[in-house]
Amino acid sequence: MLNIVLFGPPGSGKGTQATNIITKYNLVHLSTGDMLRAEIAAQTKLGLEAKALMDKGDLVPDEVVIGMIGNKLANTKDVKGFIFDGFPRTVAQAIALDDLLDKYNAPIKTVLSLKVSEEELTRRILERGKTSGRNDDQNGEIVRNRVIEYKNKTAPLATYYSRQAKLSEVPGELTVEEVFETLEANIEAVRVTLRSDIDLLRTYITPISELEELLIFAFNQHLQFNIKKNENPFGSKVKLLVDKLRKDIWVFAETPYVDKTYRDTYYNFFSTKQRKISRDCIKISFFSEEIKIDDFNSLDKIQSIYLGFIVIRPTLPNIFGRNVINPNAYEKTNFSIASTSISTTVNSVKVNAVGFPHLSQDLEAIRCAEVCLLNVMEYFGNKYPEYQPVLPSTVHKLLRKISTERQLPSLGLDVPSISFVLRKLGFGTKVYHRNSLDDKTGDFRKLLYTYIESGIPVIAALSNNQNGKQGVNHAVCVIGKKSKPNSVKVEFKNFGKNVEIADYYDNFIDKLVMNDDNFSPYLDFEFENPTALHGQQNPLWENCKVISFIVPLYKKIYMDAYVARQYADSIIQNDTLFMDRSQKSLIHKTFLTSSRSYKCYISTSQTINPQLKTLILSSPMPKFIFLTEIYDTDSVKEGKITGAIIFDATESKGSPLRPIILAFHNNRLIKRLNSFDSLKKFDIICTPFISHNNLSYYENVQSSK
Amino acid sequence: MKMFKAANNIDDLITGLENTGRISDISSAEYQTANQYLEKVLDEANRTAAFIEQESLKAVAGVIIAD
Numbered sequence: 001m002l003n004i005v006l007f008g009p010p011g012s013g014k015g016t017q018a019t020n021i022i023t024k025y026n027l028v029h030l031s032t033g034d035m036l037r038a039e040i041a042a043q044t045k046l047g048l049e050a051k052a053l054m055d056k057g058d059l060v061p062d063e064v065v066i067g068m069i070g071n072k073l074a075n076t077k078d079v080k081g082f083i084f085d086g087f088p089r090t091v092a093q094a095i096a097l098d099d100l101l102d103k104y105n106a107p108i109k110t111v112l113s114l115k116v117s118e119e120e121l122t123r124r125i126l127e128r129g130k131t132s133g134r135n136d137d138q139n140g141e142i143v144r145n146r147v148i149e150y151k152n153k154t155a156p157l158a159t160y161y162s163r164q165a166k167l168s169e170v171p172g173e174l175t176v177e178e179v180f181e182t183l184e185a186n187i188e189a190v191r192v193t194l195r196s197d198i199d200l201l202r203t204y205i206t207p208i209s210e211l212e213e214l215l216i217f218a219f220n221q222h223l224q225f226n227i228k229k230n231e232n233p234f235g236s237k238v239k240l241l242v243d244k245l246r247k248d249i250w251v252f253a254e255t256p257y258v259d260k261t262y263r264d265t266y267y268n269f270f271s272t273k274q275r276k277i278s279r280d281c282i283k284i285s286f287f288s289e290e291i292k293i294d295d296f297n298s299l300d301k302i303q304s305i306y307l308g309f310i311v312i313r314p315t316l317p318n319i320f321g322r323n324v325i326n327p328n329a330y331e332k333t334n335f336s337i338a339s340t341s342i343s344t345t346v347n348s349v350k351v352n353a354v355g356f357p358h359l360s361q362d363l364e365a366i367r368c369a370e371v372c373l374l375n376v377m378e379y380f381g382n383k384y385p386e387y388q389p390v391l392p393s394t395v396h397k398l399l400r401k402i403s404t405e406r407q408l409p410s411l412g413l414d415v416p417s418i419s420f421v422l423r424k425l426g427f428g429t430k431v432y433h434r435n436s437l438d439d440k441t442g443d444f445r446k447l448l449y450t451y452i453e454s455g456i457p458v459i460a461a462l463s464n465n466q467n468g469k470q471g472v473n474h475a476v477c478v479i480g481k482k483s484k485p486n487s488v489k490v491e492f493k494n495f496g497k498n499v500e501i502a503d504y505y506d507n508f509i510d511k512l513v514m515n516d517d518n519f520s521p522y523l524d525f526e527f528e529n530p531t532a533l534h535g536q537q538n539p540l541w542e543n544c545k546v547i548s549f550i551v552p553l554y555k556k557i558y559m560d561a562y563v564a565r566q567y568a569d570s571i572i573q574n575d576t577l578f579m580d581r582s583q584k585s586l587i588h589k590t591f592l593t594s595s596r597s598y599k600c601y602i603s604t605s606q607t608i609n610p611q612l613k614t615l616i617l618s619s620p621m622p623k624f625i626f627l628t629e630i631y632d633t634d635s636v637k638e639g640k641i642t643g644a645i646i647f648d649a650t651e652s653k654g655s656p657l658r659p660i661i662l663a664f665h666n667n668r669l670i671k672r673l674n675s676f677d678s679l680k681k682f683d684i685i686c687t688p689f690i691s692h693n694n695l696s697y698y699e700n701v702q703s704s705k
Numbered sequence: 706m707k708m709f710k711a712a713n714n715i716d717d718l719i720t721g722l723e724n725t726g727r728i729s730d731i732s733s734a735e736y737q738t739a740n741q742y743l744e745k746v747l748d749e750a751n752r753t754a755a756f757i758e759q760e761s762l763k764a765v766a767g768v769i770i771a772d
Contacts, residue, residue, distance in 0.1 A: 369770045412771025416762070436760030461770055474772040548765050562757060566750035567743070574742045577735060611718060618715040652751065656743035657736070670731070673719070678736065683727035 001106040002027065002081030002191065005088070005161070008114035009150040011124040012172045013179065017114065018085050020180045025187065028079050032087040035068050036060065046071070066096045073104050084108075091156050110190045111161040112183055113154075114172035121147045165226060192221050201254065203347055205291055208249040212238045215282065215312060215319075222255045223278040223314045235317045237360075241310075241520040246331050249307065250287045252346060256280030259311040261322050261374065264391040265365035269408050270315075281321055282312040285346040286329050296347045308353040309344060313362065320360040322378070324353035325521055327698035335513045335524060336695035337480030338455045340383040356457065356479045357382075358521040366392050368475045369413035371517040372459040373421055375477050376552055379457055386554075387426055398424045415461055418475070419550050428555030433548040442506065443562065444546075445527050449505040450561050451551050452481055452512060454592035455694030460514070460549040462530050464542065472531070472541050478549070480513035480695055482524050486637045492585055495573045499581070504589035504631075557592065557624050559652040559659065565590050567659065568628035568645055577681065580666040583642070587631040592649060593694055595621035607640070607689040612664065615671060615682070616646070619662050624649040629691050630665055640688035642666055 002025060008014030022029050039047030046067055050060050065087065073082075088094040101107050116124075122143050129137030137143065161167040168186045172179055192202065202222070206214050215238060219225040227233050259281045266279045286307040295301050307329035311321030324342050327333045341352045357378035361367045366374070373395050381389035396407045398421050405411075413421075415431060422429045437444040451458050458478045465471035490507050492500035511524040518534065525532065527546060534541035551561075559567075568590045572579065602608060602616050630643035643665030651659040657679060662671040669682040710716075722728045731739075 367771045410771075412769045414767060414769050415765035418770070430758075431761050431765055432757065433761035433764035435764050436757045461765070461768075463768070465768070472772045473768055473770045475770045548761065560751075560754040560758075562754045563747065563750040566746055566753075570742060570746040575739065577731060577739055614713060614715055614718050618713055653747070656740050656747050679731055681729045681731060682722060683729075684722070 001079070001104075001109075002187070003084070003101065003106055003108050004081065004187065005084045005108055005111040006114075007111065007154060007158075008172065009116065009121055009147055009154075011121040011128065011147075012114040012116045013176060014085070014114055016176055017180060017183060018083055020176075021083055021183060021187070024184065025080060027081045027083045028076055029085060030069065030072060030082045030087070031085045032065055032068070035072065036065075039068055044071075062090075062093050062096050065093070066100055069097070070100055073100070073106070081106075081109075088157065089153060091160050094157055094160050108161075108166060110186060111167045112186060113158060113167060113169050114179070115169050116172040118144070118147050118151075120173055189217075189221065201256070203255075203293075204251075204253040205293070206251050206253070207290075208242055208245055208247065208251055208286075211242055211251055211284070214251065214253055218253060218255055218282050218312075219314070222282065223280060224276065225314070225316075233316050234319055237317060237320065237520075241320075244331060244520055245286070245329050246288075248289065249329055250289065250291050252285040252287060252291055253282055254285075254347065255282040257283035257311065259283070259313070259321050261359065261391060262311065262313045262315075264393050265362065268393045268396075269365040278314045281314070283309055283346075284312060285309045286325065288328070293347075296349050299349055299351075302346065302349050303351050306346065306351045306353070308355055309346065315362040315364075318360045318362050320358070320520070322374075323358050323521070324355045325358070326353065326355050327522055330522065330698075331700075333522070333698040333700055335480050335482045335511075335522070336693070336697045337513055337522065338379065338457050338694070339696045340379050342378070342382045356477070356515055356521065358515045358517070360517045364409045367410045367412040368517050369418055370395050370410060372475045372477050373418060375515060376422075376457055376459060377425060380552065390425065395421055412473070415548055415550060418459060422550065422552045426555065427552040428557060430551045430553055430560070431548065432551075434545065435547075443565075446503065446505045446565065447561055448478065448512075448527070448546065448549055449481070449509055450565060450591055451549075452478060453505075453589065453694065456551060456553070456592065458549045458551050460530075460546050462544040463547045464531075464544045472534075472544055474516075474518075474531070474541075474544070476514040476516045476530070478512050478514045480522075481509050482511040482513060484508050484510045486639060490585075490587060490633065490636070497573075497581075498584055499573060500585050501569075501572060502585075502587045504587055504629075507587070554594075554624055556622070557649045559626065559647075559649050561590075561592070561626075563652060564592075564626040564647070564649070567647070568626070571645055571663070572628070572630065577679070578663050578665055578668040578670045579643070580668055583632050583666065585633050587633070587636050588628055589631075589691075590626060590628040591694065592624055593627050593692060594623060595625050596623070597694065598625060598627065598646075598692060601692050605689060607687075609685055609687055609689070611684045612669070612686050615669065615684070616662060619646070619671060620675075621646070621661055622648055622650045625661065626659075627692065631691075635688040638688075639691055641691045642688050643686070 006014055006018055021027060036050055040051045046064060050064055053060055088097050125137050125143045126140060158167055170179060170182045204214055216227050220227055262281050263279060270277050288305045288307055308325040310323035310325060312319050313321040337356055339355050341354050344351060344353050357375045359371050359374055361371050370392055374390065377390045380387040399417055419429045419431050432447055434444045448458060460476055460478045462474045462476060463472060465473055488507060490502045492502045494500045511526055513522055513524050515521050516523050530546055531541045531544040572586060572588050599617055602613055626647045626649050628645040629641045632642050635642050645663040646661045647659040648661055660679065664686050667685055669684055670679045671682060672679055
């Protein structure tokens with residue numbers, strides 16, 4: 001039952017608004033003045049009692065009025081609710097009314113108080129007096145006293161209802177329509193809560209600029225929070241995300257939403273706490289244009305404007321649960337990342353979210369280390385049939401046998417534990433620590449770049465924990481790169497024999513892109529200063545370095561990337577079998593790729609010479625190959641290669657030429673005709689063609705509005 | 706037995722290249738040279754890779770990542 005108390009000083013427009021509310025919500029008007037007159041006219045026992053008192057000049061006691069209201073409640077059947085007008089006027093009456101309504105299990109749902117300034121009230125009543133002729137409306141002094149008296153009497157009452165979190169103050173100086181709109185919004189909010197115990201799904205549509213307000217509303221309405229006005233429950237997190245997103249994005253919210261990852265941490269951890277916390281989430285979906293509920297009639301339409309989702313958990317302030325946001329939703333993008341397509345739903349329609357999975361730590365059940373594992377597995381599990389996404393409890397279960405302390409609340413994981421979990425989940429993990437490589441050669445950095453260029457998301461450990469001092473130890477997923485323009489001036493190293501060579505990784509990588517659980521997705525960073533942004537917010541984070549990284553490698557990649565890079569370097573510097581030495585300045589890039597994606601790229605390439613295409617496609621290859629692409633100073637500007645070495649990632653030892661599957665440079669090519677054969681030289685035309693890319697490039701998509 | 710022709714034309718391509726003298730064997734001298742420099746490189750790189758692995762595993766032990 002929708003029971004409303006409407007407050008308002010004389011002249012506040014209470015009468016008009018009461019009528020509006022009654023009409024809109026089909027409520028019964030409960031005016032104690034009217035009721036008294038009716039009871040007296042009907043000569044009921046209560047009416048006679050009241051009349052006797054009034055004749056003596058006494059006030060009608062609260063019990064009599066409450067009795068009348070009780071009669072009215074008992075005798076009015078099948079109503080949607082009551083609007084109390086002019087009652088209660090004192091705290092004692094309010095308590096008596098609450099007691100009475102409790103018997104009918106029909107409590108007051110909201111108390112709406114119209115706020116109008118004293119000056120405006122006085123002005124309005126005096127104006128009214130001119131037309132109505134009422135004496136008490138014509139004397140300024142009397143009017144002002146009535147207003148002050150109202151204020152003094154009702155102030156304690158406002159406090160009483162405010163303590164019950166039922167009071168809403170509505171500005172009453174706007175137009176009748178505007179005031180009613182605000183009253184309506186308040187009543188609607190109550191109606192939603194009224195129905196929440198019957199488990200209805202609710203959806204909301206709003207522009208991205210209103211995301212934070214929508215979340216506060218949804219937290220209060222659906223996740224059992226009581227966030228007050230002017231509170232800042234999410235810190236700067238929502239604002240930072242909204243700032244990064246395009247301004248023309250629209251938001252579709254669904255609640256309650258059951259998120260597999262949050263439910264897992266809920267039942268394994270949060271539900272065991274004394275504090276009550278919701279097991280539900282809110283799912284926010286992003287669209288590139290304004291969306292209407294009718295748009296969900298067309299699957300194609302929804303997919304064409306869909307830009308991913310974010311689950312909002314009730315774990316304040318770190319509320320970002322599992323999310324996959326399409327980089328095209330961002331205002332500024334100019335990067336290449338490993339991305340996948342994840343099947344999900346929005347308003348019951350199946351859609352694919354494209355991007356790299358992200359999640360924030362809740363600081364209790366999952367920390368950054370677990371988050372990295374969950375994100376990496378979400379990526380691999382959706383991209384390749386060999387793997388499966390995992391839940392936080394699976395990670396802890398896998399580590400249970402080797403853990404020496406309790407696992408919850410989580411204190412994080414060390415690198416060997418992260419690597420161990422990945423091993424258990426089917427990877428042939430590799431771990432690299434900065435101190436194990438000569439810093440001057442840049443080999444540590446270039447190894448990381450090699451894996452990133454391979455399209456493999458890498459878990460990197462960032463730390464400023466030096467000289468035994470306790471500092472920061474953080475894990476992030478490095479997922480992509482930001483390139484320098486193709487026209488950048490290349491720095492070559494001379495190797496004699498008329499050859500100067502440049503490593504692509506020394507010249508063309510500007511920044512790396514990571515998913516850091518403390519920020520929104522797709523954060524770019526410089527290799528030597530990965531926590532520049534964190535440092536701006538907290539000096540504790542300054543001067544972090546990438547100190548180690550863990551690579552979730554396919555288990556049958558036996559050649560180490562370090563070996564592959566040395567092998568390719570040596571061939572480019574020394575080879576006389578196929579390298580065209582008339583080319584003096586060469587740039588090369590070595591990375592891993594699956595033969596499946598490489599052959600698909602060759603097969604569908606429009607720029608490759610047909611004979612070369614046939615020779616590459618007819619070469620048997622293992623599941624993964626190392627690929628060294630060779631550019632010259634002109635071809636690199638167009639992103640075209642003039643040569644390549646394709647070598648076997650399952651070979652690491654044995655005959656030195658054995659790993660070579662096929663290699664070519666300009667018009668020279670070597671390849672085996674069968675596996676027992678030695679390499680043969682081919683004389684065919686190999687014109688430059690577009691290089692292979694394992695990462696998806698996202699370019700600025702400007703706001704259309 | 707019915708004979709099928711490979712649809713990807715690889716046999717035609719190789720026959721054509723062979724007939725026009727555009728496929729040749731690598732001489733043993735060329736092979737020896739290539740073998741020599743790569744053998745050394747592979748050997749050294751594999752040793753270093755083993756060292757990197759061993760040192761990396763030592764260095765990462767015990768540091769809890771939690772921030």
